[in-house]
Amino acid sequence: MSDTHRRLTGLVRQRLFWPVxxxxxxxxxxxxxxxxxxxxxxxxxxxxxxxIDILRASTPLVLVAVGMTVVIATGGIDLSVGSVxxxxxxxxxxxxxxxxDQNSVTGVLFAVxxxxxLSVLLGLWNGALVAAIGIQPIIATLILMVAGRGLxxxxxxxxxxxxxxxxxxxxxxGYALTLPVSVLIVVAVxxxxxxxxxxxxxxxxxxxxxxxxTASRLAGIxxxxxxxxxxxxxxLCAGIAGLIFxxxxxxxxxxxxxxxxxxxxxxxxxxxxxALTGGRFSLAGSVLGAVIIKALDITIYTIGIPSQANLLFxxxxxxxxxxxxxxxxxxxxxxxxxxxxxxxxPATPPxxxxxxxxxxxxxxxxxxxxxxxxxxx
Amino acid sequence: MTxxxxxxxxxxxxxxxxxxVALDDVDFRMFPGEVHALMGENGAGKSTLIKVLTxxxxxxxxxxxxxxxxxxFAGPLQAQQAGVSTVYQEVNLCPNLSVAENxxxxxxxxxxGAIRWATMRRRSAELLHRLHxxxxxxxxxxxxxxxxxQMVAIARAxxxxxxxxxxxxxxxxxxxxEVEQLFAVIRQLKESGVAILFVSHxxxxxxxxxxxxxxxxxxxxxxxxxxxxxSQLELxxxxxxxxxxxxxQLDGESKPDLATLEGGQPVLEATxxxxxxxxxxxxxxxxxxxxxxxxxxxxxxRTEAARLLFGADRAERGRVSIAGKPTALRGPRAGMAxxxxxxSENRRAEGVVEDLTVRENLVLAMQAARGWARPIxxxxxxxxxxxxIAALQIRPxxxxxxxxxxxxxxxxxxxxxxxxxxxxxLLIVDEPTRGIDVGAKAEIQRLVVELAGGGMAVLFISAExxxxxRLSHKIAVLRDRQMIDQLANGAGVDVDRIMRTIAGEAxx
Numbered sequence: 001m002s003d004t005h006r007r008l009t010g011l012v013r014q015r016l017f018w019p020v021x022x023x024x025x026x027x028x029x030x031x032x033x034x035x036x037x038x039x040x041x042x043x044x045x046x047x048x049x050x051x052i053d054i055l056r057a058s059t060p061l062v063l064v065a066v067g068m069t070v071v072i073a074t075g076g077i078d079l080s081v082g083s084v085x086x087x088x089x090x091x092x093x094x095x096x097x098x099x100x101d102q103n104s105v106t107g108v109l110f111a112v113x114x115x116x117x118l119s120v121l122l123g124l125w126n127g128a129l130v131a132a133i134g135i136q137p138i139i140a141t142l143i144l145m146v147a148g149r150g151l152x153x154x155x156x157x158x159x160x161x162x163x164x165x166x167x168x169x170x171x172x173x174g175y176a177l178t179l180p181v182s183v184l185i186v187v188a189v190x191x192x193x194x195x196x197x198x199x200x201x202x203x204x205x206x207x208x209x210x211x212x213x214t215a216s217r218l219a220g221i222x223x224x225x226x227x228x229x230x231x232x233x234x235x236l237c238a239g240i241a242g243l244i245f246x247x248x249x250x251x252x253x254x255x256x257x258x259x260x261x262x263x264x265x266x267x268x269x270x271x272x273x274x275a276l277t278g279g280r281f282s283l284a285g286s287v288l289g290a291v292i293i294k295a296l297d298i299t300i301y302t303i304g305i306p307s308q309a310n311l312l313f314x315x316x317x318x319x320x321x322x323x324x325x326x327x328x329x330x331x332x333x334x335x336x337x338x339x340x341x342x343x344x345x346p347a348t349p350p351x352x353x354x355x356x357x358x359x360x361x362x363x364x365x366x367x368x369x370x371x372x373x374x375x376x377x
Numbered sequence: 378m379t380x381x382x383x384x385x386x387x388x389x390x391x392x393x394x395x396x397x398v399a400l401d402d403v404d405f406r407m408f409p410g411e412v413h414a415l416m417g418e419n420g421a422g423k424s425t426l427i428k429v430l431t432x433x434x435x436x437x438x439x440x441x442x443x444x445x446x447x448x449x450f451a452g453p454l455q456a457q458q459a460g461v462s463t464v465y466q467e468v469n470l471c472p473n474l475s476v477a478e479n480x481x482x483x484x485x486x487x488x489x490g491a492i493r494w495a496t497m498r499r500r501s502a503e504l505l506h507r508l509h510x511x512x513x514x515x516x517x518x519x520x521x522x523x524x525x526x527q528m529v530a531i532a533r534a535x536x537x538x539x540x541x542x543x544x545x546x547x548x549x550x551x552x553x554x555e556v557e558q559l560f561a562v563i564r565q566l567k568e569s570g571v572a573i574l575f576v577s578h579x580x581x582x583x584x585x586x587x588x589x590x591x592x593x594x595x596x597x598x599x600x601x602x603x604x605x606x607x608s609q610l611e612l613x614x615x616x617x618x619x620x621x622x623x624x625x626q627l628d629g630e631s632k633p634d635l636a637t638l639e640g641g642q643p644v645l646e647a648t649x650x651x652x653x654x655x656x657x658x659x660x661x662x663x664x665x666x667x668x669x670x671x672x673x674x675x676x677x678x679r680t681e682a683a684r685l686l687f688g689a690d691r692a693e694r695g696r697v698s699i700a701g702k703p704t705a706l707r708g709p710r711a712g713m714a715x716x717x718x719x720x721s722e723n724r725r726a727e728g729v730v731e732d733l734t735v736r737e738n739l740v741l742a743m744q745a746a747r748g749w750a751r752p753i754x755x756x757x758x759x760x761x762x763x764x765x766i767a768a769l770q771i772r773p774x775x776x777x778x779x780x781x782x783x784x785x786x787x788x789x790x791x792x793x794x795x796x797x798x799x800x801x802x803l804l805i806v807d808e809p810t811r812g813i814d815v816g817a818k819a820e821i822q823r824l825v826v827e828l829a830g831g832g833m834a835v836l837f838i839s840a841e842x843x844x845x846x847r848l849s850h851k852i853a854v855l856r857d858r859q860m861i862d863q864l865a866n867g868a869g870v871d872v873d874r875i876m877r878t879i880a881g882e883a884x885x
Contacts (some may be wrong), residue, residue: 201748206734207730207737212732212734214726215726216741217723218719219745220742221741226749288802
C-alpha cells in the first residue's frame with residue numbers, strides 16, 4: 001500500500017467524507033448549466049450569489065435538522081417540528097400585528113421571546129409524553145404534529161397574518177457584516193449548541209442512552225432528563241426556524257409554514273451519517289445534509305427540470321445519496337467492480353460495523369447480519 | 378475411528394483480514410459419528426474457522442473437502458444445503474413464532490401453495506420426540522426455556538441436513554440439568570453418524586462430551602488429539618501457550634480469616650430483602666475486604682438477589698443498611714451514591730454501549746454520577762483510562778477504539794474498570810468470567826482477590842462452583858429463588874458439599 005493510497009483511504013474513512021463529496025458534486029454540476037454559479041459579488045455592501053442563496057435558503061432546515069439529530073440520537077424522532085415552526089411564526093406575527101408601533105424593537109423582541117418560550121414549552125410537552133409517560137416517540141410527536149397545525153391556524157384565525165415591521169424583517173431577510181442575518185443566527189445557534197453538547201458530557205450521555213438504554217440505566221444515567229432536554233432543544237430549534245421563515249416573508253401562514261419539513265430534516269440527519277436507531281450522532285453531518293437538500297432544490301431549478309418532474313428527480317437523487325452514504329452498499333459495489341462477479345462479503349469481522357459512516361438508511365449489511373441479529377427471549 | 382474416511386477435511390486454510398492474519402495454514406478434519414471440540418482462547422481463530430467452513434467468509438488459501446468432494450460455499454445457506462449446519466450461541470430463531478413454525482420456516486410443507494399446518498405440526502412433534510423432547514409445538518418459542526429453544530434450533534438444523542453440525546457455545550446460558558439434556562441429544566445424533574463440531578469455554582463439558590479436539594492459537598494449528606490423551610492442564614497450557622502459574626499462584630495465597638473480617642462494621646446488611654417472583658426474602662451481611670460468593674443454578678435467583686442489593690430492581694420487602702445506616706435503594710443511582718457497583722451478567726444487553734469507544738465506556742458510570750454539566754476533564758479521562766488499560770491489561774490498548782471491536786474478555790475488563798474508577802465500597806460482579814478465555818478469566822479472578830485484599834467488599838456470582846470456592850470467604854447457596862444456606866468457606870466446604878446443598882440434601 002503506497003503512502004498516498006493510505007492517506008486516500010484515511011480520507012475516505014472520515015465520517016464526513018461522503019456528505020462533503022456529495023455536496024461538492026452537486027455544486028460543481030451546477031457549473032455546467034450556470035457558468036457564473038460560483039461567482040459572488042458585492043452589492044450595497046452585501047454579498048450576492050447562488051452560494052449565498054443556498055445558505056440562506058437552508059437556514060430553517062439546518063436548525064430543524066440539528067434539533068432532530070439530538071432527538072434521533074436518543075433513539076426517538078420528532079414529527080412535530082413543522083407544526084412548532086408554524087406556531088412560533090404565527091404567535092410572533094400575531095403579537096407584532098397587535099402592536100401600536102410595529103417597528104418597536106422592544107415589541108418585536110418580546111414577540112420573539114414569547115414565540116421561543118412557547119416552542120420550548122411544546123418541546124417539553126413532547127419530552128414529557130415520551131420520557132415521563134412512555135409513549136412511543138413517533139406517536140407522541142404525531143399528536144403535536146397534527147394538533148399543532150390546528151393550534152397555528154387557531155392563532156392566525158385561519159388567515160395569513162401580514163406584518164410590516166422593519167426590526168422583525170431583519171431576522172429572516174436582513175444583512176449584517178455583508179452576510180444574511182439568518183445565516184449568522186444559524187451559525188451562532190449551531191456553534192453554541194455544538195459547544196454545549198460536546199464540551200459538556202451531554203453528547204456522550206445522549207449517545208449512550210440511544211445506543212443502549214438498559215446499560216445506561218444501570219450505569220446510573222438519568223435518561224429521562226436527557227430525553228426531555230433533547231425534545232426541548234428540538235422545539236427551540238424549530239421555533240427559531242419558524243421565526244426566520246415567517247420574518248423572511250413578513251407574514252405567518254399557519255397552514256403552510258414548515259409543512260413537511262420534518263421529512264426533509266430526517267433525511268438531512270440520515271445523509272449526515274446518524275443512524276435512525278439512535279446512538280452516535282454528527283451535528284456537522286446533519287448541517288451538511290440540510291445544505292445538500294437545499295442545494296438540490298436549487299439545482300433542480302437552475303438546470304431546468306420541468307416542474308412536474310421535480311419531485312421524481314429529487315427522489316431519484318435522494319436514493320442515490322442514501323446509497324452512496326451506505327458503507328454496506330459501497331462494499332458491495334466495490335466487490336462487483338473489482339471482481340466482475342457476484343459481490344463478496346465485506347472483509348470485516350461480524351459484529352463490527354466498518355466505521356461510523358454506516359449509519360444511513362440501508363444499514364442491513366448482508367453477511368454481518370446473522371451475527372449482529374441477537375434473538376433473545 | 379481413524380479407519381473411516383473423514384467426512385470433512387480442511388487443509389492449509391488461510392484467511393487474512395486487513396491487518397490481521399486470522400487463520401494461517403490450518404488443517405482440520407472431522408469423522409462421521411464423532412464429537413470434535415475446537416479449542417482456543419478468544420481470538421485464536423475458532424469463529425473464523427467456523428465462518429470459513431460455513432461460507433460466511435471466503436478463504437484466501439487452502440481447500441475444503443466434504444465427503445471427499447472439494448467444496449466452496451458462497452454462504453451459510455449453500456453450506457446448509459450441502460450438509461453443514463450451525464447453531465449459534467445466541468439462538469437465531471424467531472421467539473414470537475411457534476416451535477413448529479421455527480423448525481419449518483422457509484421450507485414449510487405445502488400443497489397447492491398453501492401451508493399444510495397439520496403436517497408441519499406432526500413432523501415437528503416427531504422430530505422433537507426423537508430428541509426426547511415432548512413439548513407443545515404450537516406454543517410460541519419464547520414460552521420455552523432457553524435450553525429448549527437451543528434444542529429446537531438443533532432439531533431444525535438436523536432436519537435440514539445432517540452431515541456436519543456446528544454447535545457454537547451451545548451451553549453458555551444453560552444450567553447443569555439443561556446441559557445434561559443437551560448432551561443426551563448430542564450423543565443421540567452422534568450415534569446416528571452426524572459429525573458434531575463443539576465449541577465451548579467449559580473445559581469440563583468438553584471432556585465429558587468430546588471424542589477428539591483440535592487446538593488453535595493465534596490463528597495457527599497447535600494440534601489434534603483424542604480427548605483421552607490430553608489432560609485438562611496440558612490442554613490449557615496449549616491454548617494459552619504458557620503454563621498455569623497464574624491460577625496456581627492464586628490457590629497458594631491464604632485467605633484472611635473470616636472471623637477477623639466479620640469483626641468490623643458491615644458494609645451492607647440486608648434483612649428480609651425480597652421481591653415477589655424474583656427472590657424470596659433473605660438476610661445477608663457483607664464486610665469490608667470480604668468476598669461473598671453466590672452459588673446456585675441458573676435461574677436460582679442469584680442475579681435477582683444481586684439486583685435488589687444494587688437497586689437495579691426495587692425490593693418489595695425488607696431493609697438494607699449501608700455502613701450501619703438504613704438506606705432505601707430506589708434505583709441504580711441510589712446504589713451508586715451509596716458506594717455500590719453492579720457489573721451485570723449480560724455484557725451485551727446491560728453492559729457495553731457498542732456505539733461508544735473504550736474510553737467513553739470506561740468513564741460512563743463516573744460521568745453519569747457527576748451529571749452532564751460537570752464533564753470529566755479530558756486529561757483526567759485519559760489518565761484514568763491509561764491506568765486501567767495497563768492495570769487490567771486491556772487489549773488492544775487503544776482507548777479510542779469502538780468497544781465492539783474488543784473481544785468478550787476485554788470488554789468485560791472495560792466494564793470492571795467502569796465500576797472500579799467509581800471506587801465502590803461494595804462491588805457486585807455477576808458472572809464476570811462467563812464466555813471469556815482462560816487467560817482473562819485468571820486475571821479477573823486475581824483482580825477480585827486483590828480488590829478484597831485492599832478492603833473492598835465483593836459479591837461474586839458464578840455458575841462455576843470451583844471459581845466461587847476459590848475466591849469466596851463466605852458462600853450463599855441459592856435454589857428455586859430462595860437463599861437456602863450460607864457457608865463459611867474453609868475445611869469441609871468443597872464442590873461436593875455445595876452441590877449437595879443445591880440438590881437439597883441436608884449436609885451430614
